Amino acid sequence: MDEFGTEPDILGAQRAAAAMRGSTDALREVWQQHRRWIAGVLLAHKPRDVDLEDLLQDVALSLVKRIGDLRDPAAVRPWLRQVALNAARASGRRQQVRAPERLGLKLDAGDVASSIPGAPSGSIVDSISTEGREEGARLLAMARRLPEGYAEPLILRSVRGMSYREIGRVLDMPETTVETRIARARRMVREMVALDSGLKPLARIGVENEAGQTRAQLDQTPTPTGGEP
Amino acid sequence: MSNDMNTPENPGHSMAGNLPQPASDRAGGAVASLDRDILISRIIDGEATPEDWAAFKALAAREPSVWRDLAECQQDHADLSAAVADATRLADSIDLPVEEARSEQLSRRFGRAMSWGGWAAAAVVALAFTTRGNNTGLGGNQASLVPAGITVSTPDQAYDAYLQLGREQDRVVEEVPTRILVETRALQDGSFEVRYIRQILERITVPSLYELGEDEAGRPVPIRVRGMVIEPPL
Numbered sequence: 001m002d003e004f005g006t007e008p009d010i011l012g013a014q015r016a017a018a019a020m021r022g023s024t025d026a027l028r029e030v031w032q033q034h035r036r037w038i039a040g041v042l043l044a045h046k047p048r049d050v051d052l053e054d055l056l057q058d059v060a061l062s063l064v065k066r067i068g069d070l071r072d073p074a075a076v077r078p079w080l081r082q083v084a085l086n087a088a089r090a091s092g093r094r095q096q097v098r099a100p101e102r103l104g105l106k107l108d109a110g111d112v113a114s115s116i117p118g119a120p121s122g123s124i125v126d127s128i129s130t131e132g133r134e135e136g137a138r139l140l141a142m143a144r145r146l147p148e149g150y151a152e153p154l155i156l157r158s159v160r161g162m163s164y165r166e167i168g169r170v171l172d173m174p175e176t177t178v179e180t181r182i183a184r185a186r187r188m189v190r191e192m193v194a195l196d197s198g199l200k201p202l203a204r205i206g207v208e209n210e211a212g213q214t215r216a217q218l219d220q221t222p223t224p225t226g227g228e229p
Numbered sequence: 230m231s232n233d234m235n236t237p238e239n240p241g242h243s244m245a246g247n248l249p250q251p252a253s254d255r256a257g258g259a260v261a262s263l264d265r266d267i268l269i270s271r272i273i274d275g276e277a278t279p280e281d282w283a284a285f286k287a288l289a290a291r292e293p294s295v296w297r298d299l300a301e302c303q304q305d306h307a308d309l310s311a312a313v314a315d316a317t318r319l320a321d322s323i324d325l326p327v328e329e330a331r332s333e334q335l336s337r338r339f340g341r342a343m344s345w346g347g348w349a350a351a352a353v354v355a356l357a358f359t360t361r362g363n364n365t366g367l368g369g370n371q372a373s374l375v376p377a378g379i380t381v382s383t384p385d386q387a388y389d390a391y392l393q394l395g396r397e398q399d400r401v402v403e404e405v406p407t408r409i410l411v412e413t414r415a416l417q418d419g420s421f422e423v424r425y426i427r428q429i430l431e432r433i434t435v436p437s438l439y440e441l442g443e444d445e446a447g448r449p450v451p452i453r454v455r456g457m458v459i460e461p462p463l
Contacts, residue, residue: 022402022430022432024327024403027325027327028324028325028327031325035320035321035323036317036320036321038320039316039317039319039320040313040317043313043316043317052316052317052319053319053323056319056320056323057323057326060323060324060325060326061326061329063325064325064326064327133308133311133312133315135305135308136308136309136310136311136312136313136315137312139305139308139309139312140309140312140313140316143309154309155313157274158306158309158310158312158313158314159313159314159317160310160314161310163274163276164274164276179267179270179271179276180267182270182274183266183267183269183270184266186266186269186270186302186305186306187266189305189309190301190302190305193305
């Protein structure tokens, strides 16, 4: 099976249409085809203390119950993404009701460890042994802190090599936009890593963060274009 | 968030000389930096064209440090991909809860039918389907329900024959594996009598649909359902 839909769209649409008509086999195939990148979307949007597995189960249940709501079988990817976003947001609302004191802007690598199967809750240092995995978890934590619109393309690109085109289908945006956002996101992550490590940030890119600050404002020290970190 | 983050960054894609150009009024150095980042991204992602490579090599001739940037970005991408793969791998273990969801929906519908007025009301609703529907598959003689070559001598054989014929005629969607337990009763010989409900998910097309309501005097009356969906499709 084509996992990310590099097959012609018509086949995916036919599968979705069969699922809408009540075919259980087709419905399962739709889920198997899309669940990996759905996990990526959830990873980009989920609140820090919510289990990814719980959200995946929510999305799976919604798919079964609400596949009939899908108007256009060809739009199954954006529809599934919206279902995933709704699940992530709903979990955030539930979390706010339960424990508002746990919400915070700070995100550390331990947040990522909690989403890795088999990883015990605790610091990233305790749960991830290899240097590469530790660095990967740190980068993922940084990626999740990116401004709206940047984390998702970058994380989807890291989901088993989704192409720009495939990401564009999911996000319903042009490939060139996907490409630019991924490039900017990588730059921002590297800047965040540099700041986190106490190193001089990389060249500025003029993109605002959540607080409306540009990277240029964050880095008051002029840095030559293309300068070293 | 600035406005430019919500607008498509949508310039050319394949030619290095036509790289996406951000707004020209950005801070000095931003344009060149973005071009450089996009070139590196394309190379990391395997999307670089020969023209992109030529542009990258020309850039590297002027700024050898770009090779180091490329190597570091490539390492970051590998590490991030490994972390994302770790986190998302559990998706493969999440199966679609088809049976659970359908059992839940059917139970809800069954409960609703009973709440309309008990078993009798449910029977009336069913009657409204079968007497007004076309091609419902019911009402024929017994022989027409038995597929050729199948001997029916027990209730289970008849049941299986019904499922088979129903599937062939697109009437039966599937049998719901979950059986609803109604009651159990201990018998004198030590065994138990178990009463349960089997569920079959079916579909039919009907010209009109009625549900049971009440008139002003509280008497049950059929009410025609118009232009609405009672339940989302399964």
